[in-house]
Amino acid sequence: MGPRSRELLEPLVGQSLSNDVFPFGCSKEAEIGYWPVRITRVSFVGELGWEVYVPVDMAMPVFDRLLEAGKAVDLKLAGLHALDSCRIEKKFLHFGHDVADEDTPLEAGVGFVCAMDKSIAFIGHDAIARQKDSGSHFQKRLVQFLVNDPEPQLYHHEPILMNGQLVGYLTSGNYGHTLGGSVGLGYVKLNEKIDKALIESADWAIDIGGTQYAATASLGAQYDPRAERMRS
DSSP, X not given: OOTTHHHHHHHHHTSOOSTTTSOTTOEEEEEETTEEEEEEOOOSSSSXXXXXXXXXXXXXXXXXXXXXXXXXXXXXXXXXXXXXXXXXXXXXXXXXXXXXXXXXXXXXTOGGGOOTTOSSOOXXXXXXXXXXXXXXXXXXXXXXXXXXXXXXXXXXXXXXXXXXXXXXXXXXXXXXXXXXXXXXXXXXXXXXXXXXXXXXXXXXXXXXXXXXXXXXXXXXXXXXXXXXXXXX
16 A cells, blocks of 8 residues: 555556556556455555455465565554544545444435435445435534644544534544544534535534644545545
8 A cells, every 4th residue: 555556566566557448446457576465456455556366375485575575665564543533534445434234324424325226236336325315414513623733642432522512423533643633533413404515614623631622624525525536
């Protein structure tokens, strides 16, 4: 993952990884050295990148080959906390925290995952159609918050305040190193329509350990909102 991932991976697999032949979402079989792999262009960190699927018994030699080739592009290993920090800046959801069986895709802002016109309806199709028609999902929406003070740390479940009133809790939180402050995701629930105009006109705060910190709220990602980096 990262802006130089194409530069690293392309010579190893011996095929073009350009947008024309390998667009976002594409998956192909390939080889790295002597070993068969599958490379899939996806991203959970909001950057250009590929996931490399490797047979278990071949994982170590493929890893070693990637690590050796990575020296030329300043490759760094990253752990789960780095992954979580990147994904929360991009408002990518973590199942079990940001979305679960009590939340709908419409409320979570990922209605694009629901193909409403399939010849065979998915489980829950009718419930989603009813919520879509009623507009009730606009009264509960997943919002991204950036704490304006760069010092406080978020974990999750901190109270969300709009104009001084409690309107929800964070479902997840981490430090956004690119945005320069703690970032949280959480559902806001109101008896009125929650839209961009309301979000931008209200005063938002997050209660962290009993202290209220002003925050910037957004329905979309505050980092690369048009997802241009991972589609570059």
